[in-house]
Structures are given as structure tokens and as C-alpha cells.
Amino acid sequence: IKHGFLSHIKLPLGVRHSFGLDYRSMALYRICISFLIMVDLWLRSYWIHDHYSNLAVWPMESSIAMNRYSFSFHYINGAYGFQAFLMIVAACSAFFTLIGWRWRLFGFVNWLMMCS
Secondary structure (H helix, E strand, O other), rough: OOOOOOOOOOOOOHHHHHHHOOOHHHHHHHHHHHHHHHHHHHHHHHHHHHHOOOOOOOOOHHHHHHHOOOHHHHOOOOHHHHHHHHHHHEEEEEEHHHHHHHHHHHHHHHHHHHHH
């Protein structure tokens, strides 16, 4: 491994080849994670109205009242259209990470949207 995650650490050659990460393996990891995020968003999109809108099983006001110090982009607006917009933003971010276009920026956006 000439360039990679463990290339600067002095380890025996067998250990470095077994546990080292090169750019191809990190790209494969990025692609797989992005694909899983897109599948997760696709499966959750069926229940936007039932779980994310103001008319959901657990309304937004109840969630905010339970923990006033939590933050979520979903707390900004409980309308169905806004929740669908957030899902589209997350899906576009996952797609751009999947194809590798500005993957650091969109990886951070993926993280924000998944934590939200």
C-alpha cells in the first residue's frame, strides 16, 4: 500500500496489507453507505405523513415538550410538503455522495440529515 490510511504507520507488511485501507476500499465504503442511506430514505418515504407531519402518531409539539433541548430540522415545520422536501434534500445528498461529487460536503450533509 503506497498511499492509504495506514501507510505512515510502521507495521509489519502483512498487518499493513490485511488492515490497511486504500482509496478504492474507502470509495467502496462511501458507495455502500450512500446506497444504504438511499434505501432507508426510500423505505421511510412511505410513512412521511404518518410519522413526520403534524398529523402524525406522535405530534411534533409532544416531542418538543418531552425534550426542549433537542434539535431536528423536522421541528422547523410539520407540514407534509416540508417533510417531503427534507427527504428529497437527504436523498439528493446521498446520491451526490454515491457518485462522489463533493463527497466530503455531502457526507457531512448526510450526517446532519440522519442525526436530525
